[in-house]
Amino acid sequence: MSLITKSYMSLFIALASVWALRGYTPVQEAVSFKMILSKSAMGINERIRVDFVMNKDGDNFNPPSFQGFRVVMGPSQATSFSWVNGVKSFSKTFSYTIAPLEKGAFTIGQATIDIDGNSYKTIPEKVTVTDAVKKPSEDMTAEDVANESLHLVAEVSNQNPYLNEMVTVVYKLYVGPDISVTNFRALDNPTYNNFWNQDIAVTKYTFESGSYEGKASQYVVLKRVVLYPQKSGELSIEPLVLDVTAEVPTNRRDFFGGRLFAQTNKTVTAGKRTIQVKALPESGKPESFSGAVGSFDLFVTSSKDILNANESLQAIVTVTGSGNLKLFTLPELKLPAALEVYEPEFNEAVTTNQSGMKGKISNNYTIIPAFKGKYPIPEISFSYFDPNLEKYISLQSKPIIINVIEGPLQTNEKTKEENSEKASVNKQALTVSQQAFGFIKTNTSLVKKTQKPFFSSLLFYVLWLLPLLLIPLVVFLIKKQREKQGDLVGLLSKRAQRLAAKFLSEAKQARGNKEDFYVALEKGLQLYLKGKLQIETADFNKENITLVFEARKVNQDSIQSFILLLEHCEAARYGPFTAVEIAADYQDAIKTISELDSQL
Amino acid sequence: MKKYMKIFLLLWCLGASLSLIAASQTEDEISFFNAATRAYNEANYKLAIDYYEKILEDGYHSASLYYNMGNAYYKQNKIGQSIYYFEKALLLEPTDTEVLKNLGFAQKMTIDAIPTKEENGLGRTYEQFISQYSLHFWSLLAIGAMLLGVFSYLFYYIARDPKQKRVGFSLSLLLLIVSVLSYTNGFFLEESHSEDNPAIIFETAKVLSEPNNLGIQAFELHEGTKVQVLESFESWMKVEISDGQRGWLKEKQLKLLKD
Numbered sequence: 006m007s008l009i010t011k012s013y014m015s016l017f018i019a020l021a022s023v024w025a026l027r028g029y030t031p032v033q034e035a036v037s038f039k040m041i042l043s044k045s046a047m048g049i050n051e052r053i054r055v056d057f058v059m060n061k062d063g064d065n066f067n068p069p070s071f072q073g074f075r076v077v078m079g080p081s082q083a084t085s086f087s088w089v090n091g092v093k094s095f096s097k098t099f100s101y102t103i104a105p106l107e108k109g110a111f112t113i114g115q116a117t118i119d120i121d122g123n124s125y126k127t128i129p130e131k132v133t134v135t136d137a138v139k140k141p142s143e144d145m146t147a148e149d150v151a152n153e154s155l156h157l158v159a160e161v162s163n164q165n166p167y168l169n170e171m172v173t174v175v176y177k178l179y180v181g182p183d184i185s186v187t188n189f190r191a192l193d194n195p196t197y198n199n200f201w202n203q204d205i206a207v208t209k210y211t212f213e214s215g216s217y218e219g220k221a222s223q224y225v226v227l228k229r230v231v232l233y234p235q236k237s238g239e240l241s242i243e244p245l246v247l248d249v250t251a252e253v254p255t256n257r258r259d260f261f262g263g264r265l266f267a268q269t270n271k272t273v274t275a276g277k278r279t280i281q282v283k284a285l286p287e288s289g290k291p292e293s294f295s296g297a298v299g300s301f302d303l304f305v306t307s308s309k310d311i312l313n314a315n316e317s318l319q320a321i322v323t324v325t326g327s328g329n330l331k332l333f334t335l336p337e338l339k340l341p342a343a344l345e346v347y348e349p350e351f352n353e354a355v356t357t358n359q360s361g362m363k364g365k366i367s368n369n370y371t372i373i374p375a376f377k378g379k380y381p382i383p384e385i386s387f388s389y390f391d392p393n394l395e396k397y398i399s400l401q402s403k404p405i406i407i408n409v410i411e412g413p414l415q416t417n418e419k420t421k422e423e424n425s426e427k428a429s430v431n432k433q434a435l436t437v438s439q440q441a442f443g444f445i446k447t448n449t450s451l452v453k454k455t456q457k458p459f460f461s462s463l464l465f466y467v468l469w470l471l472p473l474l475l476i477p478l479v480v481f482l483i484k485k486q487r488e489k490q491g492d493l494v495g496l497l498s499k500r501a502q503r504l505a506a507k508f509l510s511e512a513k514q515a516r517g518n519k520e521d522f523y524v525a526l527e528k529g530l531q532l533y534l535k536g537k538l539q540i541e542t543a544d545f546n547k548e549n550i551t552l553v554f555e556a557r558k559v560n561q562d563s564i565q566s567f568i569l570l571l572e573h574c575e576a577a578r579y580g581p582f583t584a585v586e587i588a589a590d591y592q593d594a595i596k597t598i599s600e601l602d603s604q605l
Numbered sequence: 606m607k608k609y610m611k612i613f614l615l616l617w618c619l620g621a622s623l624s625l626i627a628a629s630q631t632e633d634e635i636s637f638f639n640a641a642t643r644a645y646n647e648a649n650y651k652l653a654i655d656y657y658e659k660i661l662e663d664g665y666h667s668a669s670l671y672y673n674m675g676n677a678y679y680k681q682n683k684i685g686q687s688i689y690y691f692e693k694a695l696l697l698e699p700t701d702t703e704v705l706k707n708l709g710f711a712q713k714m715t716i717d718a719i720p721t722k723e724e725n726g727l728g729r730t731y732e733q734f735i736s737q738y739s740l741h742f743w744s745l746l747a748i749g750a751m752l753l754g755v756f757s758y759l760f761y762y763i764a765r766d767p768k769q770k771r772v773g774f775s776l777s778l779l780l781l782i783v784s785v786l787s788y789t790n791g792f793f794l795e796e797s798h799s800e801d802n803p804a805i806i807f808e809t810a811k812v813l814s815e816p817n818n819l820g821i822q823a824f825e826l827h828e829g830t831k832v833q834v835l836e837s838f839e840s841w842m843k844v845e846i847s848d849g850q851r852g853w854l855k856e857k858q859l860k861l862l863k864d
Binding site: 339340341342343376378379380381383404406442443444445446447448449450451452453454455458459460461465468469470471472473475476478479480483 | 610613617634635638639642645660661664665666667668669670672673676677679682684703706707710712713714715716717718740741743744747748751752754755756758759762763784788791795827828
């Protein structure tokens with residue numbers, strides 16, 4: 006505005022001097038009345054100047070309605086006379102500065118004026134209003150300048166990271182070369198949904214030189230954030246909004262020619278950024294993978310490997326390196342069930358800086374073995390995804406053996422019971438032999454692997470059942486032998502019983518009476534001989550019997566005892582015989598008869 | 606008569622000693638065994654195992670051999686192998702206290718502690734009773750009782766004195782019953798042995814609900830745990846652990862005790 010007035014003022018002075026020199030020219034010219042637009046296409050943020058120029062002074066100037074526009078300034082008049090080589094020229098101009106109200110195509114209508122009693126009109130002209138354009142520098146205000154030279158940029162280190170891969174966001178405020186920032190204040194701090202984030206505090210704001218869109222520019226780092234995306238897919242980072250107070254140079258100068266500065270407040274924002282987070286590849290994902298992304302090392306250590314029972318030891322599982330250390334779980338230590346293990350104590354020593362999390366995390370297990378023996382701390386595996394190599398890497402710890410050298414022994418409950426039983430009986434017995442791991446056996450009897458267990462072998466059945474066969478065999482053998490040897494005792498007794506029943510039954514009944522007995526005995530003997538040898542009762546005398554017996558080769562003892570019996574029978578009729586003698590004679594009779602019987 | 610008896614007894618004893626010693630072992634195997642003992646004593650456990658393996662390759666085995674192998678593997682901290690060979694030794698000699706003791710040491714190294722399912726009842730008590738003694742013991746008891754029983758019967762047959770006869774008869778009856786019972790015990794013991802198919806886990810195994818990779822993980826077993834194999838399907842085996850849980854795992858993750 007001031008510019009325009011200034012230029013008009015100088016024009017006026019010039020015209021006035023010309024007028025004073027040349028005076029009036031009477032030459033008549035054709036009347037012209039025109040509308041001149043400074044441009045026919047404009048941005049919505051621009052203004053145009055509309056000039057109505059005539060070459061003869063008139064009255065009743067009537068401007069158009071400027072529909073769709075707003076009159077920013079005007080009307081202002083300018084009149085000029087000039088004589089050039091005796092030719093007088095005149096022009097009068099009505100100027101308007103207008104600004105569009107909206108986008109689109111508009112027509113600036115006719116203006117009218119009366120000159121010398123005639124009415125003149127201008128030709129309507131079309132104006133196209135387009136999107137806002139960059140302001141022409143001559144129109145720049147302090148705000149415009151600040152707009153142009155203050156930029157807040159969020160620099161994302163990786164637009165396309167893997168899940169849990171570190172991303173840093175650095176917020177830089179670019180400041181143009183000719184303005185200076187005096188103060189700033191965050192209006193809105195960004196939120197990082199679906200990210201693990203840590204702010205790296207910026208302690209000192211220092212200007213560094215850089216370039217913004219090709220133009221040399223200074224920048225200051227306002228904020229640094231380390232992010233670990235926790236979700237795959239498109240994630241957005243909400244913008245940071247700052248209120249910046251800046252000093253902008255103006256065109257005005259002070260008395261000494263130095264520029265004057267105008268102070269302005271400006272709200273700048275780093276645009277909303279989106280990050281495309283890649284999911285970790287499914288192929289080749291190890292079983293032990295628990296979400297670690299980065300580059301790590303695994304250590305398993307134990308504080309002791311030889312100790313006594315009921316002493317404690319520490320087993321420490323440590324993962325060191327860089328990556329999302331705080332965001333995954335450590336592999337669990339699987340220890341023998343025979344060990345008493347307490348809940349692990351978690352330690353972390355992780356520092357987070359611009360290059361991400363670094364340090365170590367560890368689980369500290371306290372273990373107390375109660376019994377003697379060897380216990381393994383088995384190997385554990387840990388795997389992580391290396392985003393640089395784009396593959397999974399598995400680490401495995403080395404197994405550790407803990408040797409408990411002194412302490413009570415307990416193998417299982419059964420032996421424990423046995424031990425306690427034995428202990429009550431004899432404590433000495435189990436001190437050495439029961440407590441140590443036994444040495445190998447130095448002797449063995451090897452057998453063929455193919456050999457069936459003895460129980461189901463044929464040999465077993467033979468050995469088991471064969472003795473049963475022994476019973477009939479022995480019985481048979483005994484019988485046979487008895488027959489062969491003519492078992493006297495056995496055979497005689499049987500025959501004697503048979504003969505006695507036949508010939509001596511009367512005598513047996515009469516054992517109570519001496520005389521009856523001997524009569525019956527004699528009669529029985531006679532009957533026997535009669536039946537056996539066909540000897541008549543008349544021939545029944547000692548000599549005769551002896552002869553007959555000898556003829557039949559009966560042995561002398563039998564003959565003698567038979568004769569003796571007969572003599573007894575005779576003698577008993579006259580002499581005294583006791584019951585004992587009777588019994589003896591009866592037995593003798595049975596014996597003698599059966600002896601004879603076997604020989605006859 | 607006495608001569609026959611003598612011949613019979615002699616033959617019987619010959620058979621019995623043949624069965625007991627049946628030592629068809631050769632000089633080579635015995636020298637391997639002794640070399641292994643020396644190697645073990647010099648803490649050269651790998652070499653000792655090599656010797657034992659040679660004996661096994663030649664087709665010979667014994668409870669002591671398996672026991673020694675278990676010891677050598679224990680010294681090398683190989684839990685699975687160690688328990689495997691101790692269990693193999695126990696298959697041959699179920700009552701060997703030394704094997705049981707060292708097996709206890711080895712079992713302490715295992716990760717899994719599976720409670721044993723309590724089984725009560727008469728059948729269980731009987732099973733426990735008969736498994737207290739080895740099959741060999743029962744077979745020898747059956748034979749011994751039978752032999753003595755037969756002799757007492759013969760004594761009864763020959764004896765004339767009624768008192769002696771009575772003693773002989775009742776003794777023979779008792780011994781014959783003992784013999785038959787021993788045989789029955791042995792029979793059931795063998796039956797129960799042949800029914801179960803134990804195996805030892807050799808590597809950490811996820812036990813799944815189905816014999817495919819889609820199965821839900823039922824539980825996890827670690828090296829050295831003893832399981833019973835119930836059935837197999839392709840490269841999978843259905844196992845039962847001592848608390849009664851069942852599931853499928855890969856064939857290569859375990860090793861059968863009976864081969």
